[in-house]
Amino acid sequence: MVVTPEQASAAREALLVCDAIGFDTESKPTFTRGETSTGPHLIQFATDKKAWLLQIGDSPEPHIRALLLAVLERPLPLKIGFGLADDVKRVHAKLDIRAAGVVDMSVVLRTPGQRNDLGAKTAVAKFFGLALQKSKKISVTNWALPRLSEKQILYAADDAQVALRVYRHWIGLGNTLPPLKPVKLPKPPKNGIS
Template sequence: MTTVNTFVDKISNEQTALLPAVEFRGEIRIVEHERDIAPACKYLMQQPLVGFDTETRPSFRPGVTYRVSLLQLATPERCYLFRLNRIPLAKPILQLLESRQVLKIGADVAGDLRSLRQIRHFRDGGFVDLQTIAPAWGIEEKSLRKLSAIVLGKRVSKAQRLSNWEATTLTDKQQLYAATDAWVCTRIYDRLQHTPKIKRASARTPKTSEKQA
């Protein structure tokens, strides 16, 4: 653990934009056939900790929404992109999402889980939301982009966020974006765990002064 906590509480968009980009450098595997679900989940179930995120096809028309298109689960070495518009939210995936032995680290976890439950109900377990724990280190920002900027000093690109996640083939840029979003959550979590939390002053009851006789 480092000896000091130098994290700022907030960072501007302008400051964030000046930072170097961070990118996932491991292997990216696309899961779009049912036969590939079980082997991917077997590997992930053996990991103590994975990064977690989802992507949904954007809608540019009022009243039109889409179900979640992609589930990303990443380790430092490998990221699996589960194309949920093509494969079911099958039992091996649900077992992973419900496992308390495998920590799943994300940002706005509740929102992602709501999207997944629109496909199939499950009881989540072992999730850690960076938005929820960051205030313990004095960080007030909520977005993944700004959490990365403050904790890692690196910028997460959002250039592919509004791209078509139900496209016939995901582009290399889409794959890298999706993998980075999941993987960087584990980097942020690891850095937080090696940095002291903010010590908060405990509330003390003021002593009543004794009256002079």
């Protein structure tokens, strides 16, 4: 968990020297029709050996925001994850950060002509012959809590790191990424009117 300015600085140093990092977000689920999510509430980054989790309240601390800007708005390191379109849109809507260098493995691994994206569980089974344990019970917990449970922390760290591991394996098989396309973000309202 990144809390202090010193932890944010150490995370920034470790992440910015990487060619690629795992990336994901978690948001408190919405259960009422018409309710709008206030997420993301947690942003996760992972290297091959370590994960960093950043809690995002209504407004992140300055050192957390600086870390997010430094990592997300640069084209490198590549930000690797599964199903990232919504994550990137939420980060932009809440934090006004435009993520660059985003690699959505769900799209990259899609078989041409296939409509369904390949998720993390399916990718882990396909490439490693293992069953990725992703608890639905944990995924729908309150990610906006001021103190996350040990199970939430492990779930979030795994989510970021598994994407990076699948990417490394896929690249190791001789694959190359297609040219990256930026995620389409909503256009700002004209004259500041929504």
